[in-house]
Amino acid sequence: MKQKHYPTLFSPIRIGNVTVANRVAMVPTDISSANADGSVNPRVITYHEEIAKGGCGFIIVGATTPDKITGRPTVTCLAADEDPLIPGLAHLAEAMHRHGAKCAVQIQHPGRQAAWPRKNLMSASDHVLDVPGSAGHEIIYAESFAQGKSIRAMTVEEIYDLIEKFGEAAWRVQQAGFDSVELHGAHGYLIAQFMSPFVNKRHDRFGGSFMGRMRFTMEIVTRIQMKCGKDFPLGIRYSGDEWIEGGRRLDETVEVAKLMEGMGLAYVDISAGIFESPGAVMDPMYYPEGWNTYTAAEVKKHVKIPVITSHSLRNPDYCEKILAEGKTDMVGMCRQLIADPYWANKARIGKKREIRRCISCLVGCWQESLMIKRDMRCAINPAIGDERFIHLQPAEKACNVAIIGGGPAGMEAARISALRGHKVTLFEKSGELGGAMLFCCTVPGKNKMRWHADWLREQVKKLGIAVKLRTEPKVKDVKGFDAVLLATGGTVARPDVPGIKLPFVVTFEDVLRCKNTKCEYYPKNKAKPAQTGQNILIWGDHFGAADAAEMLGCAGKKVTIVTENREFAEWMEPCHRDVMMKRFACGNGEGLKSKIYKHPVRIIPNSSVLEIRKDGTVVIVSNTFERCEVKADTVVLAKVVPDDSLYERFLAADLTVVRIGDARRVRNVRGAVTDGANVALTIEKGVTLNANNELIANLPTGVDL
Numbered sequence: 001m002k003q004k005h006y007p008t009l010f011s012p013i014r015i016g017n018v019t020v021a022n023r024v025a026m027v028p029t030d031i032s033s034a035n036a037d038g039s040v041n042p043r044v045i046t047y048h049e050e051i052a053k054g055g056c057g058f059i060i061v062g063a064t065t066p067d068k069i070t071g072r073p074t075v076t077c078l079a080a081d082e083d084p085l086i087p088g089l090a091h092l093a094e095a096m097h098r099h100g101a102k103c104a105v106q107i108q109h110p111g112r113q114a115a116w117p118r119k120n121l122m123s124a125s126d127h128v129l130d131v132p133g134s135a136g137h138e139i140i141y142a143e144s145f146a147q148g149k150s151i152r153a154m155t156v157e158e159i160y161d162l163i164e165k166f167g168e169a170a171w172r173v174q175q176a177g178f179d180s181v182e183l184h185g186a187h188g189y190l191i192a193q194f195m196s197p198f199v200n201k202r203h204d205r206f207g208g209s210f211m212g213r214m215r216f217t218m219e220i221v222t223r224i225q226m227k228c229g230k231d232f233p234l235g236i237r238y239s240g241d242e243w244i245e246g247g248r249r250l251d252e253t254v255e256v257a258k259l260m261e262g263m264g265l266a267y268v269d270i271s272a273g274i275f276e277s278p279g280a281v282m283d284p285m286y287y288p289e290g291w292n293t294y295t296a297a298e299v300k301k302h303v304k305i306p307v308i309t310s311h312s313l314r315n316p317d318y319c320e321k322i323l324a325e326g327k328t329d330m331v332g333m334c335r336q337l338i339a340d341p342y343w344a345n346k347a348r349i350g351k352k353r354e355i356r357r358c359i360s361c362l363v364g365c366w367q368e369s370l371m372i373k374r375d376m377r378c379a380i381n382p383a384i385g386d387e388r389f390i391h392l393q394p395a396e397k398a399c400n401v402a403i404i405g406g407g408p409a410g411m412e413a414a415r416i417s418a419l420r421g422h423k424v425t426l427f428e429k430s431g432e433l434g435g436a437m438l439f440c441c442t443v444p445g446k447n448k449m450r451w452h453a454d455w456l457r458e459q460v461k462k463l464g465i466a467v468k469l470r471t472e473p474k475v476k477d478v479k480g481f482d483a484v485l486l487a488t489g490g491t492v493a494r495p496d497v498p499g500i501k502l503p504f505v506v507t508f509e510d511v512l513r514c515k516n517t518k519c520e521y522y523p524k525n526k527a528k529p530a531q532t533g534q535n536i537l538i539w540g541d542h543f544g545a546a547d548a549a550e551m552l553g554c555a556g557k558k559v560t561i562v563t564e565n566r567e568f569a570e571w572m573e574p575c576h577r578d579v580m581m582k583r584f585a586c587g588n589g590e591g592l593k594s595k596i597y598k599h600p601v602r603i604i605p606n607s608s609v610l611e612i613r614k615d616g617t618v619v620i621v622s623n624t625f626e627r628c629e630v631k632a633d634t635v636v637l638a639k640v641v642p643d644d645s646l647y648e649r650f651l652a653a654d655l656t657v658v659r660i661g662d663a664r665r666v667r668n669v670r671g672a673v674t675d676g677a678n679v680a681l682t683i684e685k686g687v688t689l690n691a692n693n694e695l696i697a698n699l700p701t702g703v704d705l
């Protein structure tokens, strides 16, 4: 078959002696879903099999420890440190091979960044560094730096013991039938700790010069080659730039690639960052597509073995371009294939609009999973970690479902309900679907959020869901429906303080109103965003506050935030927060070239607004009753509470009604999408409310509510 779309992307490539059918690689992704002993289970198989079915050519299974006693990167990562783990790994390889994918396992020892054990962690060097972003530490080791986390330099004996364990682990992976093994030398994990001039301060033969810092890696490579044979394709992942003062830069990265090629490695996989530069490791929304491609392009000029690039690759057009231009040999994706395991298949047949593009929010896959020692989820793809959504059960009999509110919760509920065969009517009080996701359109660097709004809007259209815009239904309008889902989102609170009704007091919704008239969904007669002055005071601590501060700060305004919390945005995903705070201080995230703010954003913590005066004076009181005054041309209210004003009325009218998304509890896009998906799975003939006022159907025989 002649490949009509993206011919380079869908051309074969050789990795050592293995032929891969296309140029799409899944870069290693620790899904932390294995059993407690590190063995493979059905969840691990389903996850990887979906990606193989979805047409990915080369799947590198994420961090797999060679020694779970001394280090697990996440508490339920895979392990390859005992022979009884081989059969499970073999099932995993077979599942991917069945769909034509070639596969590797990434062997990874976390060293200082272990999620388990928590103490006495091994590293190249003794000194304690603050690595807050690594799995589990932010939560478990709050203020770990101050407390002194026990990290110690490995003895030479321990180094040789671990080199042997790497060799053994690689041999087990080979025995299990995998096509390749990758070493994890990126992101500040153990191999990277030895390679990095920033971390490795040893004075023995495993430190010092470039070759000293490379010795641990080289000894591991040699050991693996002795155990598995030189023909067994071995690759290495490491960061093109560590993005930290004193860390490895691109020139040394090229030297590493040449050294590795010289030792017979089959490929190099060029990543970015170290955990002290979290933005570069797991690039948040702000980062543009392929910002890290230049590192692979430079390495490619110096070696002949295949080079993989990664980071924020989402669009097949861009991937085709960098491949065709010779900047990389393969395009590596992690989060994109979590959000849509069928990316490759969709691109191959030219269905680009069908791709559910990852919005890089890191909420499901990191903040609310691996970071807090749980298994992997995805904010926009509920099927990750929840197999009920992979094989959706059609409803026995179609029900009439009314959904009120067309934000992420409402649209996801509409989508899954319609896919299951229900008849859905979606009511939306404004002139367009999208809800809170649309506020991000105007925030520089955050408009990826609109990708998901657009994807859902497209699905709603495709599934023929009846949409009633500018409609706020009353009880009589939804009386005949089997189930009513209230997805009315959040609303801005207006605390009862003097001056709250002054004309220069607006809400974050007024300020962030999207004005992109070129958008195909843009409605007629949409209200314009509120005008703001130069001095802005934002009162609140949720997405509305952060987004308004970013939008206005970027526009050169002087922004002050008042929050009742001890720090602003503690709820935010840490990589995003790290980059946002650097931008607030007129800086940027590592490797990010976004517009620098003209003025730093001032944050007044532990405080609340007492009064807003006509002349723009805002009186602020702290939790120790100290007062201060700030002059503002515009006050932006940004405290959000659930908008469930219809709920009690609907319940009283005996409707089968539940709240989903922010209408239930103000959270984030993941909370909204998950609620929407779950509720849509429950709706069946005879659906009613249980004693907790949640939906229930399919009651056991003999029980009649």
Ligand SMILES: Cc1cc2nc3c(=O)[nH]c(=O)nc-3n(C[C@H](O)[C@H](O)[C@H](O)COP(=O)(O)O)c2cc1C
Pocket (backbone or CB within 6 Å): 027, 028, 029, 030, 031, 062, 063, 106, 184, 186, 237, 271, 281, 282, 283, 310, 311, 312, 313, 332, 333, 334, 335, 336, 365, 366, 370, 376
């Ligand atoms: C949940 C999660 C798990 C990850 N696990 C690994 C891993 O095991 N090994 C690794 O080298 N990188 C890991 N990464 C980093 C990714 O491979 C990738 O480099 C990064 O997410 C940026 O690429 P993307 O935009 O395609 O996601 C992980 C990232 C995420 C979000």
